[in-house]
Amino acid sequence: MSEEPLLISDVQARTVRELRRLAPVTDELGRRFAAAGHEIALVGGPVRDAMLGRLQQDLDFTTSATPAQTERLVKGWADAVWDIGRAFGTIGCRKGEWQVEITTYRSEAYDAESRKPAVQYGDSLVADLERRDFTVNAMALSLPGEQLEDPFGGVVDLAEKRLRTPGTPESSFSDDPLRMMRAARFSAQLGFTVDPAVVAAMTDMAERITIVSAERVRDELVKLLLSPDPVRGLRLLVETGLAEHVLPELPALALERDEHHRHKDVYEHTLTVLEQAVGLEDRLGGAPDLVSRLAALMHDVGKPRTRRFLDDGSVTFHHHDVVGAKLTRKRLQALRFSRDQVDAVAQLVEQHLRFHGYGSGEWTDSAVRRYVRDAGDQLERLHVLTRADCTTRNRRKAERLRRTYDDLETRIARLAEEEELASIRPDLDGNQIMEVLGVGPGREVGEAYRHLLELRLDHGPMSEAEAVAALRAWAGTRG
Structure with missing residues (x-):
């Protein structure tokens, strides 16, 4: 702005x-x-x-x-x-x-x-x-x-383009502490500068935000995240200490820098990923997308818990995707987000590293099918998050990652056209399985269904006759 x-x-x-x-x-x-x-x-x-x-x-x-x-x-x-x-x-x-x-x-x-x-x-x-x-x-x-x-x-x-309070900021924020978050939101929405006296009062009174209900805090955070420049508002929340009380996982990303252990600034990386995700929202219809923005904001929150320094000076964050998904779920539930929103964001956080197993395109069609199956209805958002997560300044590396993901999306599109990839199911339904096996509803039917689904993922679609033969062969191995 x-x-x-x-x-x-x-x-x-x-x-x-x-x-x-x-x-x-x-x-x-x-x-x-x-x-x-x-x-x-x-x-x-x-x-x-x-x-x-x-x-x-x-x-x-x-x-x-x-x-x-x-x-x-x-x-x-x-x-x-x-x-x-x-x-x-x-x-x-x-x-x-x-x-x-x-x-x-x-x-x-x-x-x-x-x-x-x-x-x-x-x-x-x-x-x-x-x-x-x-x-x-x-x-x-x-x-x-x-x-x-x-x-x-x-x-x-x-x-x-300046934000001031009618009276003293201290009096205003005492009347309603949520106004401190509102200052960050208006800064993000309108591109206004927050008066230094207001910033000072926000810093001194940050802890008072804890008396405000989780629902009101959530609603204000949502408005900030859906604004044209959410990073501007988030920086103000972190700088004033408000984030410590409403979204502590964000300031925690500002990991201590160690001159002997060089690693990427996770806090700045996260804000860049959010900016890049906002820039890719035309892939999601163009309107501000809350789930996508929350996923970008939370995708690396597992790193502080999983950081390990190695003897060679490198640093690892093994399983930060899984840990981050658990932390994300806990935080969003505390802020009273809906179950659907919590599930969607946590799923994206947990899956945001999956693409990096693709290497230079070595995945089999089976692996591509599983990628799509596991992403489910969050596939387009996962595309956005994965692309936004590339913040390297190495142009050659960035271009290689972009081309590789282009290739993955091309393969997904081809398989989708050939196999109705978005709705992968076994080639026999439950009734057909019961008829072939001569059994009624029960555990055996579920196990047979899962076996046929694995075959479908591994080998693609089969004819009905092929699926029946495969089912009978599986049943034969079980006596």
């Missing part, structure tokens, strides 16, 4: 252009709330994004009205209304393409041991803005009339 500051005139022009799109929502809401004697303002992220020319479909408003009053005012105007956030002062609704949340002026804070904010209603727009995370999110457009409210200099900070 460009580091050039924005011009105030550019910010104003973008804001006017984006606000025209919002008129069907903002004009009517402004009239309704004003007529009922309440204040209402577009607030936070939508105002910031309007100024950046990147307005999304989700709109946040703040109001002096209570949730019950807000609900009455939007009924009959909104296409749908829901109150799932009522406990936090929020009423949600949908109007055409827009998803709208309207929240009563409020303040919220954690006590020393709490994992959930205690919500208190406020009584003014300025007080509501003051308790927000950063000045670029502490701007509002009062309705009706679209009067900009910017008591903390958010427009200037946005133009200069």
